[in-house]
Amino acid sequence: DAMVIQNPRYQVTQFGKPVTLSCSQTLNHNVMYWYQQKSSQAPKLLFHYYDKDFNNEADTPDNFQSRRPNTSFCFLDIRSPGLGDAAMYLCATSRDLGAGGPSNEQFFGPGTRLTVL
Amino acid sequence: GEDVEQSLFLSVREGDSSVINCTYTDSSSTYLYWYKQEPGAGLQLLTYIFSNMDMKQDQRLTVLLNKKDKHLSLRIADTQTGDSAIYFCAESTSGTYKYIFGTGTRLKVLA
Numbered sequence: 001d002a003m004v005i006q007n008p009r010y011q012v013t014q015f016g017k018p019v020t021l022s023c024s025q026t027l028n029h030n031v032m033y034w035y036q037q038k039s040s041q042a043p044k045l046l047f048h049y050y051d052k053d054f055n056n057e058a059d060t061p062d063n064f065q066s067r068r069p070n071t072s073f074c075f076l077d078i079r080s081p082g083l084g085d086a087a088m089y090l091c092a093t094s095r096d097l098g099a100g101g102p103s104n105e106q107f108f109g110p111g112t113r114l115t116v117l
Numbered sequence: 118g119e120d121v122e123q124s125l126f127l128s129v130r131e132g133d134s135s136v137i138n139c140t141y142t143d144s145s146s147t148y149l150y151w152y153k154q155e156p157g158a159g160l161q162l163l164t165y166i167f168s169n170m171d172m173k174q175d176q177r178l179t180v181l182l183n184k185k186d187k188h189l190s191l192r193i194a195d196t197q198t199g200d201s202a203i204y205f206c207a208e209s210t211s212g213t214y215k216y217i218f219g220t221g222t223r224l225k226v227l228a
Contacts (some may be wrong), residue, residue, distance in 0.1 A: 006159075031214060042205060042218035043160070050214070088161055094214070104148055104209045106216060108159040 004026070006091050012115045013081050020078040020113045023091030030037035032074040033106065034066060035090040043090055049074060050096075078114075086116045121219040126220055128225045135196045138223045139189040139206035144210040149182060151191045152223070154203045163191070163204075194208045195226075 004025045011050065013019040014084045032048050035043035047056045063085070065077040078085055092106040120142045129135045132168050141149070152160040166167045166173045166189075173180045179192040189208055203223050207216040 004159075020192075033214075041118070042220050045215065048214055066132075070204075083158065092160075102175070104211070104216075105150075105162060108161070110159040115155070 002094055003093055004107050006089075006109040006112050007111060009110060010113050010115070011076075012117060014117050015082065016080050018097045019114065021075070021078075021089050021091075021114070023109055024072050025091075025093045025107075026072070027093055027095075027107060028071060029093035029107070030071075030096050032068060033092040033094075034064075035092065036078050036085075037088040037090055037111070039087075046076070046082050048057055064090070068078050081114070081116045083116050086114055090114045119189050121206060121217050123204075123206060123219040123222045124181075125220065126223050126225070128227060130227050131196060133196055135191075135193040135200070135224055137193075137204050137206075137224065138192045139191075139219050141187050141189065141206075141208050141217070141219075143208060143210070143217065144187070147211040147212050148209050149180075149188055149189050150207045150216070151180065152205045152207060154205065156202075160205065171182075179214045180198075196224075198227050198228055200224060203213075 006023050033048040034046045037043040043072040045057050046060045063079050068074045088111045090111045094106045121131040151163045153163050154160050164175050164178050177194045181190045202223040204227050205221045206219045209216050
């Protein structure tokens, strides 16, 4: 089945120790997104890639970076995790930005829960 | 700016209908979505509706849209314990990448 895969599902890191979360997709979608979701809150968009074009949200901290080496993979790098970065990180994909498309539908992965000690 | 609001909690008995409500402010919204999130999992798309529709039915799910009042609802018929989850509504506009999510409604189904 075509899907969005996130590894690992659970990640523990130490305060200040860089960590990388990964996402892959078999949907061949142009757009990939990273969201941060804290407990009992809505997902918050950090950034997205349209093909190789990176788009950062204005309020995303510099501590968060992303890489997309090819269509299938996208990585979230947290350079110096703080206690406030503990959250669920969700990757999503969509076929395109909706121009001419039917729905803008985003497909989500299962998420990676990050714990910062 | 754009805003999407939902009530935080809903509790129903198994077999009853559930109605989850959502209001939004962006009049240019083109698509409105309902997502389900089970504990520790990602978001699963349940259904969506175009803004030029009033209603959409999909098995046990009925979506009603009142565009004038910017009010969206999701009705789940014959609610089961497996429907216990958080339900998010979201809106987006054609040609943009961004979803605006509501805060989520936690549905608890009592046996």
